[in-house]
Structures are given as C-alpha cells and as structure tokens.
Amino acid sequence: MTSPPPADVVCLGESMVTFLPSRPGPLADVPAFQRAIGGAESNVACALAGAGHRARWVSRVGADGFGDHLLRTITAAGVDTGAVERDPDRPTGVYFRTDGERATSLGGPGEGAGGPASTAEVVYYRAGSAASAMAPDTVDLAAARSGRVLHLTGITAALSAGCLALSRTLTAPYEGRPLVSFDVNYRVALWRPPADPRVLLELARGCDLVFVGEDEAEAAWGVTGGADAVRDALPEPATLVVKHGAAGATAYVRGGGDGSGDGAYGDGGDDAPYGDDRRVRVPAPRVDVVAPVGAGDAFAAGYLSAALRGLPLRDRLRHGHLLAAAALTVPGDLAEPPARADVDRLAALDHEAWGTLRLAPGWTTEKATAP
Template sequence: MSAAPHADDARDVDVVCLGESMVTFVPSRPGRLADVPAFSRGIGGAESNVACTLARVGHTARWISRVGADGFGDHLVAEIAAAGVDVSYVRRDPDRPTGVYFRTAGERALGETDGGDGRGEGGGEGEGGGEELSEVVYYRAGSAAAAMSPDLVPREQTWSGRVLHLTGITAALSDGCRALLRELTTRAPGRPLVSFDVNYRTALWRGGGAGRLLDLARGCDLVFVGEDEAGAAWGLRGAAAIRAALPEPEVLVVKQGSAGATAYARRPAGGDEVTCEPAPRVEVVAAVGAGDAFAAGFLSGTLRGLPVAERLRHGHLMAAAALTVPGDLGAPPAREHADGLVALDAGAWGTLRLAPGWTDAGPVSAEVATP
C-alpha cells in the first residue's frame, strides 16, 4: 500500500506548496562572502522549489505564501510564476519585508544553516561533491512570510490541491507559522494527502524544539527525512529506527545521501513494504536544492500512481538535475527521458553517471544509459 492523492473535483491543482521563499544572492566568484565584490540574484525556498519543479514536469502546482510589497517580492512572484506555478494566493505585506539571503557556492549540511534547501539528500554526493562547508547568511527575521498564521491562510486555499506539501522550516519561523502547521498536519475528514519534508536546520531550532518536528510529521501521510538530520534532530540512527519513531505516515522516505533512499509503505493488511533504491553517481556542481528536487520527483511519481521503486528513482533523477547546476533549481529532464532511465534494469541503473548537461539528452537508449 502507498499513499495516493485524493481525487476530488473541488481540488483544482495537483499540488499546493506552502512556505517562505527568499531572494538569494550568489557570489560572482569563489571565496569568502567578505571578499566577494558582486553577487548574482536568484530565488530560494524549499516549498517553491518543489512547486517549480513539479510545474516544469507537467503537473499543476500552486504556491501559497506572503512576500513584502517591495521589489524583491515582485521578483519572487514573477520568477515562480514564470516556472508555471499558480501564485494567485500569494499575499503582499505592506509592513514586512521579503526575506533575502547570501551564500557561497555550496551549502552547510546541518550545522549552521537555517535555509530551506536540500544539500544533496537522495542525489548522492558524487564526484566533485566533497565536504567543503560554505557561508550562508540570512536576513529573514520579521519577514512577510513569518506572519503566516491560521487566521491569514484560509483552509479552502491550503486544501485546494490533491496534495498539500509542507516543510519543517515553516514551523520554525514564528508562533503563527507553527500554529498554522499544527492545524494543517492535524488529521481531519476531507483533507488532501499531506506531504511533509522535515528539513531540520539547527540554526532555526537553536533554542530547542526539534521534537515538534516529530509531532508534525506524525500527522502527515507522506514524510521525507534525511538519515543524517534524523540523527541530529532526534538522536535516531538507521532507517528502521526512524520508521519505528514515525509509524503513523502511510509512506516514509528516508534519504541516505549517496547510498540512495529507503521507502516504507504501509500494507493494507499491516506491516510495511520496504523499498530501497540506490542513487546514481552524480558529478556535483553545487550541493544545493537537491532535497527539494528529490521530494518533487517522488511526488510526481505519486501523482502518476507509479510503483514506489519508480517514485524513488524519479526522486534521484530530479535531485541529480539540481546537483549538476550552480543554482537551487535545475532544469528537470523531459518526462520521456526520465521514464526511460527509471525503466533501466538494476545493472544499468547502477552504472549511471550523471554529469552537467545530462538533462539535455534525448530519449534514453542503451548507449545513453551506460557509461
């Protein structure tokens, strides 16, 4: 048995993603933030990353958030809409600013970042990944998105998709945001399938409270969590221990870095079907945004009703698309190309090596699929 989104004529999009997005500034050259003379502008945010990726692979996606009534808010809304995402429920706050952040080429794993971007879970570290840490500086305190609350985000908006995708980052932004996530992860008749990416960041939970993420996850239908972040947040070691602590979700996906991912899907008669899929080798350009891309790939497979193993492979491929570009969002492969790679036998899948530009390839063939 695996979590399946509800079919309901009242739900007018496939996925609703709710959470903060920020304008991101990336240095024009390598080096410390103190030494870099110029930056290029982009966008970053776990939930909008998922929405953009899903829209680019043919699903209908809606992003719900708040941004400032400022130029950065204009930029965010325009860029996310340009990816094909419905932004009609985004609200402009005249009193609070849009959040921004600055980062160097990579991303810290768990230690000092409080951002919403994956660092390669599900996609593997691959060649060139390394363990180099980088600087990430956020200016998000008091942001427009932090003002979200149950009073400002109506249920009919959040329940307007077949799937509602959330992350633990939102819960850490403010008391109002935390109350909103408590409401949205409380089981209630008629709610859509609720997907939750734990996205634990120690800087956001510096005063403690990581246990709240476990409580939120227990109320969801589909949960994504990295094996490393489960250890850092809850002291859990190994996929089986994580499942034992999170028996409630119908599907639990444990991301295991370069080793791949393991999914636990509850069977109708009880117990779990356990599915493990290794990650392909990836030549990493920047380990940013891969966790979000992995979630989008798995959700795409869920919406299409694919077997769990294929959902995991689609997650790995979307993560690889993010890992092989400098920014948070990589251009995903065409569906026909991705489906061809996902259909490879275990031996051919195990020899895949994905380098920058791999998503530009045409439909897969034996020659393309193997090194």
Template sequence: MTITGPRNAPDVVDVVALGESMVTFLPSRPGRLADVPSFERGIGGAESNVVCGLAAAGHAVRWVSRVGADGFGDHLVGAIGSCGVDVASVRRDPARPTGVYFRTAGDRGTDAHEVAYYRAGSAASAMSVANVDLTVVRAGRVLHLSGITAALSPECRGLMRELVARRPGGPLVSFDVNHRPGLWRDTDGPQVLLELARHCDLVFVGTDEAEAAWGVTGGPEAVRAWLPEPRVLVVKDGAKGATVYQRGKGEPCRPAAGGGGPVALPGPASPSVTFVPAPSVTVVASTGAGDAFAAGFLSATLRGLPARDRLRHAHLFAAATLTAPGDLAPPPARGHADRLAALDEAAWGRLRLGPGWTQAAGRADEEVRTP
C-alpha cells in the first residue's frame, strides 16, 4: 500500500483531519467527579490528536473544524497550532460554544471511570456540507475521519457521507470507527458507522468495538468477514496486537487530490494478512492511545513502509501515549522508531516499554531486555 500524490501542489498536505476537538479538564487527583476539587486544562479530540502526532513525526498536516468565538476556542486553536498543525481552516461560530468535557483519572475502560461531556449544540456539531470548505478538506494525500463526528448531529452525518463518497479527485480516506455509544441519541449509530466504514479505503477498528457495535465475535478474521470492502483494514485486539488485512493489486483506487496522479493502494499481489503483537508496555494512561496508533500507521504508510513495519510503528506511537499521563505525547524520534521497528521477531517480543522510553534512543539495554 503506497500513497502517491501531488506533493508540490498548492495547499496540498500529507494528511487533513476533520472533527471536533474540545477543551479537556483533567482531575488534580483520583476520585469521583463529585469529589475532585480542581482540574487542569488540556485538549482532546480524536482527529486533532492524530494530526498532532503526525506533525510531531515530521508530516505536513491540517485540522479542519469549527469552534466557538470564545476563550476555549482560542485555546484549542492555539494549542493545536503550536504542535505544527495548519489550523487556518478552523472556523469560528459566534452563536455556538466550544465543547468541553471533564473526566476522572481512572482508565476509560473501567466502571469507575467518569466522563461528563458538555458538547451538545457545540460549534463543531453544526459542521455541514454547507459551511465546511470541501476543497480544503480534500486537499490532502490522506483524509482522516472518525465515527465520533457522525454522532454529533444529522448535519455532521451528512457531511461525513459526502466526504466518504467515492469520486474523482478525492484523497485516500482513512476512517477510525471510534464507537462511542454514549454519543448516539438514537439506535442507528452502529449502522451509520458500518455504512461509513464500508465506503473508506483504510479503516481502523477494535475487536471490542466490532462486538459492541455490530455483535461481531470471533476475533480479527470475523471482523474482516464483516467488513470486506476497505482496501486496508486494521483490526486492533487490545494488548494482544493488531492485524492488517490488505486486498490485492489490480483493483481500482482513488485519484489523488488536485489531479496529480493516483493515490495508489496496490498492496501485495494477492490478499494478505499480517499480525504484529503489541510490545509489553507499562501503562500510565490509555486515553489517546488509539489515536496515536492511527498516527503511527498513517506515518509509516506515507513513507511507503511494509505492512509489518506499519503495524510496529503504530504500536510504538501508541506506546508513547500509553506511557504518558495526557491524551497527547510526542512519538519516538523517527530514527529511534525505525531501529525498533527493524528488530527481529525475538527481539521485538522482548521489548519492554515504560515511562521515558522515547528518550532512550540508542540505549538498547533500556529498550530491549529479556524477562
């Protein structure tokens, strides 16, 4: 799977991401929201997390969204822009606020974890085909989207359907299912997510999401049987690892934005399946790890790396976030990640990553040790 495109075309970047980002309030100590006395401000948003990770890895990226004409909107645009992301296409909405949310310090996957969203009627929920510059959104070699945007409003769902529709001049469309049951006010959320995923070129989904949304059990193979349409399907299976399914050469692909040649997704000569186990990681916080995983896979894809290395880079980007307290963490330097991705199978299996590992470049005794 190789992405080619009009690298030198005006305003064309490697990746464009569209979606809502919110100001996040992180607790000053563990405990229930009712008991936490104070919070620290951060930022959170699946799509902006992905492009922030890609920018840190040296890619040209753009974030497209809407925020309120308020201080929280100022903070979001400034913080994401400071990561090296082009935010010139973010629009201000004077009538709607920037979304915010509060969360506890616990793991999102536990019953004790709490999240309180204040995003209903937000500026981003009003994104639509009518008020988003589709030319700017499509001016990338890759367009990255997630299922969260589709859950925000009927207008957002219409925009998502427009963006995933196959038409000449469109970028490669990457889609992270990101099933969030609490965001859907009706019961057709799983069907909408399935519809969108089936129209995309590259799809990320977890086995847990596939089971929760669609009742698919049986592991990655069952997920691929359920989703045969994407040219590339990445199925995440928690701490076990991830599997990438690629269709073979000779199938049609989208032309690149700007008419500069095809976005090639040739893959291998015949359909292939590649599994890469996740390294052992000392987890500090899991929020944002899925976004980092997508950023790592896209970064390696833009570089034309083989399937195994794409998954290894995805795991390494995710590990950088898992071993840091916030939603965003700098990925390992490219040379450092490349050295780890090139390890033989035995050495990769011995990899142990803990807090600070991204700063251990060149210190193999800290990166790889035998249990």
C-alpha cells in the first residue's frame, strides 16, 4: 500500500448529511429542510483547509448519493478525502435539527432537551451507518497517523464497540505517535444508560491536547467547581483547554511552555500559574449568534491552526474564538472561513480593543472592527 502524503492535521470521525429547518419551530411543524453536511471532525478539517493547512479526513461513508454528496462537499473545501472508505452494505448517516443549542443533560425529546436554555431538537438516523463500522481493521491506520496532529472527538467512541476500540488504539502510546488532539464533544443522546460517558475521561487522559466545555465536564463526569476542578480531574494532557461558552476559554499548559517562546502570554488574557501549569484565560468577543451548532468544532480548528503556526497561547485561544464566531454567525455547521490576515489582525488587538469587539453575520467577508 502506498503511504499517504503527509498532512498537517488528520481528522477521523463520522460525517452525516444534515437537514436544516426552513423556519424556526419544533420539527413537527417544519415544512421543509435544506440539505447541508455536519460532522465534528470533518468540520474541523474543512475549517483548517480554509485556513491554509493540509487537512485529511478519514472515515467511512455509504456507497450512496449522500456519501457522494459528503465526499464532493468536503473535497471541494480543500480536504484530502482519499482515505475515506465506501461501504456497499451500510448507509451514510443523516440527521435533522432545529435551531438552538445542543443539550448536556436529558430532559425531553431529541438531543436538545436540556432545559429552558436549550431549545434544539436533533434527530439522528445513524444506527448501522457506514461510519459506525469503523474499527482498527476497517480504517487505514497509516492514513490516520500521517499528520503532525491527529484530531479525534468523543463522538466516535459512542458509535459502536468497533469505534471505541479504534479510539483506544489511536490514543494509546506508541513510538512516532503524532500529537493527539481530542475534543470531548459530549453528546447526551449518544450516552444514554447503560453507556458510560466516563469512557471519554479515559480517552482524554491518553491525549496530548484536550478541549472540553465546563458544562460537559459537569454533565459527563460530575466535575464541578470551574476550570481548575476540570484540570484537577484531567491532569495528564500536556495542554487542556476548558471552554466557558460565551464567557471565553482557559488553557492549562504543563510547565508553562507552549512552543512559542518567552513573553508569549498575557496582554489580553488572565495569566497566572496553576500548580506546574501556565494558566491563561481569554474572553470571547461578543457575537450576534445565528445558530450555535458547529462553534466548538470551529474553535478547535482555530486553536489548532494557530498552534501549527507557533503563535502565542493567547493568540491560539483568540483564533479559536474567532473561528467559532464565524460558525456562530451562519445557519449551518460550516462557515465561510475568514481570511487569515483578518484573523491575525483581530487576534493581535490590544486588551481594550479585544474587549469591545463585536462580530455580526457577514463579518467574515467584511472588515470587522472594534467599536
């Protein structure tokens, strides 16, 4: 077998065709839907490709029209899809959703029934999908390991026993392992009892860079007490990024080094030691939200893009916030990527200007300014 060409980041996981509502309201009342694509890992790959990086997506899709649509769309975004397997016996997954935020707790129909602040419905038709058949012997492991970074999410581990085995294989230590990035991406609908979401904690402990929401850590693992408590529960990764929703994000870097040299911290974020870590918190800009789905994936892509370029830790978090803002200001999972020069310009704002930055729909194609 020919070795795959090197990539900056390889993203492995399921992508599905998603149907977006033609108007707000419960699924039962939506008369029509618009086809798009959705998948945490392919979202990250597309965003990274849009930011100028060599991105590869590894997965399985059905030998059907929806699989054709996924491959065409993701390839057109500049992502290498050569390692995606076509399954003649299993379909490509699909899902329908309404506007609103995904839940982190059970409490009603669909994935979005997590309480009064969470109004989305998400209905999956993914059981028995081609991607659920991913396993160590059905995926090109050489392609999965061919990047400087391998990006995974906790969604894959929930899809099947084979997918969990694959996640464990790729997060296990071995010589020559790429940096493994892991977004916990807790999806309550995928972890209904007897499934145990503490598996996600086990997987995260084997990774080098972990992204997790403060609300996810509480819902999945019962960790309360803020970002420091999450770090205490997850001390193993060299870098941990704890997201606080609209409030911002906190990064913990073991030993204080992030590969960007001295003087890389501060100026626009709270910067203080925490045990043996460097701890940096950066607020998010204000965003006029259209739909919240896909923002976490875009944040991971922004952070990874800045890390690949060796930018300071503060700027890695700011790049994450800016790409998340691009996703938040469009109705689908994938946003028009802002130009790198524009993202660099905004990430370099001083503390006061960053604090007054507001991003509205269309900002990725227009000049965003701090009022």
